[in-house]
Amino acid sequence: MAGAAHGGAEGFYERLVLAQHRSGMEVLAVVRRNAERAARLAAGGLAPVELGFGGPLDLLTGRQLRATLEAFRPQVVVAWMNRAARFARSASRGAAWTLVGRLGGQYDLGYYRGCDILVANTRGLCEWIAGQGWPRQRLKHLPNFASDMGGAAPADLPLPSGVPILLAMGRLHPNKDFSTLLRAVALLPAEVHLALAGEGEERGALEALARELGIASRIAFLGWRQDVGALLAASDMLVVPSRIEPLGNVVIEGFSATRPVVAAAADGPRELIEDGRSGLLVPIGDHAAMAGAIACLLADRARAAAIAQAGRAEFETHHAEAPVLAAWSLFLQAAAMIRTGVPR
CATH class of the missing domain: 3.40.50.2000 (Glycogen Phosphorylase B;)
Known part of the structure; x- marks a missing residue:
């Protein structure tokens, strides 16, 4: 995941990989360098790999990503948004793993050329992707989950008490x-x-x-x-x-x-x-x-x-975490069996 320091997509990435790790899944989190994110992932029991994920002149990240993935030997690689997909595509040429592109918006599908499957977090986005010509049989809807915020103690806000x-x-x-x-x-x-x-x-x-x-x-x-x-x-x-x-x-x-x-x-x-x-x-x-x-x-x-x-x-x-995590687990099990050999 090569996203920004903050954001909804980035936050969900962290929640998902940590939940997968807690469930017993073997997960390698590869992220753009960010000390706070790396610390949160490490606190959850992961050992994140931080790479540069720079612009077009970044020739190092692709090689580092390929070496990292080959050492880990994954069955499925999930590329989280555009920049990660661009690097994962080049790092996956000739590889045995299934390459999944995960989208959270109407992104340029050129970044996802060579992905075996695309995942979208809304049904509307799935329809948009299919409308761009992407085969429906290689498209999956998987919703996001949020942490359960129920029961938290109220924050002390710099506002008057007793007002709406x-x-x-x-x-x-x-x-x-x-x-x-x-x-x-x-x-x-x-x-x-x-x-x-x-x-x-x-x-x-x-x-x-x-x-x-x-x-x-x-x-x-x-x-x-x-x-x-x-x-x-x-x-x-x-x-x-x-x-x-x-x-x-x-x-x-x-x-x-x-x-x-x-x-x-x-x-x-x-x-x-x-x-x-x-x-x-x-x-x-x-x-x-x-x-x-x-x-x-x-x-x-x-x-x-x-x-x-x-x-x-x-x-x-x-x-909630449980139904979404179960859906992701079933999807990844099926994706691991594909290894389609789609040209990358």
Whole structure:
């Protein structure tokens, strides 16, 4: 996995390989150099291999990856997103193992040329991949799981006590559209506060927007946080305003913590949430609709509780560790038997 320092796809990679290791599966985690990630994997009992995974001029990583894989002798290699797929493809030429490409969005399939199978984390993404001409018999849907956030002790937030607290989490990037959420908060009663966990290039602009809207005192910019369960326990509701969200791991985390979720109707939340039952969906970029949905649940706590319970049931059935780990295990057993000899 050659991803960023933070992110939903990267976080799920860590959860998955650690869960596979705990289940008794023999796992080798090969990751882009990142001391914090390596420490988390090592704390979970793995011995991660850190490689450079650089740009087009990186001629060393491919050779190191090939040598690492040959020494480990895997049956299946899973390339997690684009950069990892590019290096794994070259390292797998003539190899005996099955090469699986795992996608979490509508990526350029050129990176995955030579993969025996592709895995996508939503059914909608599977349909998109098939629509690009990828054979359906070499395509598998495997959902993500989130850690169970239920029962965590509430975080101590820099916000007043006894007031309604909304929580939003993610990279501070235009795709996450936190500006729409701030505009929605400005339409809500003054006692409603927002905790925003995340960091990124839009932080300065969002802080300026909060001041412009007159709500700066009602917003807590928390930076990157690892205590997601504690943040959810300290909040009344999770809000996901993303314009582009292929899956939305954060939605699953909200489900697991039995918190009602309000989300913009991007691809992932639209697939995860049954509108009106396990969450509320609003049009993308519509701050008035978002404010209305939030106000509706704050005013009707019984409905909010019912929605939260439906989300929790959805988590337990489809997005808890046990069912997803079982699905991955069955898939890898089948993949290990393929060794198709597809040209790489």
